Amino acid sequence: MKIDFNFLHDKFGKIFEVGLLKELADFGTYMDVEEGFVLMRPGGYIRSVPIILSGSVKIVRSDSEGKEALLYYLGEKDSCAMSLTCCLNSRQSEITAIADSQTQLISVPVSKIDEWMTKYSSWKEFVFMTYQKRFDDLLAAIDQIAFFKLDERLIALLKKKSRQCACTVFNVTHEELGNELATSREVVSRLLKQLERQGRVKLSRNKIELFDIALK
Amino acid sequence: MKIDFNFLHDKFGKIFEVGLLKELADFGTYMDVEEGFVLMRPGGYIRSVPIILSGSVKIVRSDSEGKEALLYYLGEKDSCAMSLTCCLNSRQSEITAIADSQTQLISVPVSKIDEWMTKYSSWKEFVFMTYQKRFDDLLAAIDQIAFFKLDERLIALLKKKSRQCACTVFNVTHEELGNELATSREVVSRLLKQLERQGRVKLSRNKIELFDIALK
């Protein structure tokens, strides 16, 4: 589907030059996907780089036995470094990307990534900024896993989720939280119950409400 | 100190074009540092990007209380993505880089990084390959921390070290291993003793010899 230039201009006018915006409109593919839609899975070949317009995408690392660990979220105007490296080297994906809510995005074909890099300095900067941001995200993920105990990691994850949806109530199962923390559902249930007893959250089926755990 | 062009040509002739090699010789600074030399520490400003000629450099993440976690090693012809992002954004370092053995390297000033990227396609490719490699390294580090138990992580670390020095005997203290695994010395001692009882390693003060734990 063709993307409206004015729409792009509103969104990216400040970071991309006009020529690039035109090419984005011409060569990018607009996509609108449901929550839960799998944009990328390990082993899949990647032929395009996504740029998120709205919504959010969850990037997850999985091991061979199905255990998972949340790496980071992509939000508005973000792009994925993994797809960049994969595209530029025609390698397979090593991560899973899932729409975390209704998400709109532009899909940019591989061939343009490199071409635009020499053509538009704003694109080159965007690519490098993407690398840097994801690098920081990965370091933050490592910090969490390596230096914090599960209760703290759970709280950090709840905060991250509330920031992501910009609200204090959101839908999530204990199972999902367990996956993202690379632990079991039971452990998450127990820790959440503890938080509820401390009056820091309110639990319902498929839903968690945060109290003192601030949005930040 | 001025770098000999022929030396560079021998080492990088296959990946860098001649013009770039000349500039490298002209603008790069040669350094030869002892094992243990700290090339970079958190909070430090980074004004140059290193390219390793020989030896190896350990990249470590530290938390606020001095706990550490090994991220990856840099070896011959490697460069550091962290310094790239930092340089290109004049940000502070968020990691520690320590020479893991006697190490020779070229230090490339910030200003050239960007300049060469548009000027030499081989440099651009080098920069992107660096990002990709470090990205992979970080993912591998996350896998280790998130999905494996300490005994397996210890074995993996020993393997990595033996690969790094290309030998089966190397000098290291339990304390250092503990740091790199973000755990305590005692735990490492215990696990190592277990491996020794299984006949998989031989322990001495400051030294570990690997048996069935193959070099790979």
Add this chain to the structure above:
DNA sequence: GGAGCTTTGTAACAATTATCACTAAACCAG
């Protein structure tokens, strides 16, 4: 060769996390 430092060994115990086995709610579909 002895004092002092660094490194290692280890027992005992504590804390954290994982797993198993059920029960009970909440929700959904016919």
Add this chain to the structure above:
DNA sequence: CTGGTTTAGTGATAATTGTTACAAAGCTCC
């Protein structure tokens, strides 16, 4: 409304990792 399915709660127990507290062995340097 009912039976099936998904989600959550929880006790019991095991496994793993962390901590404390010493003792001893190896090295360095007078």
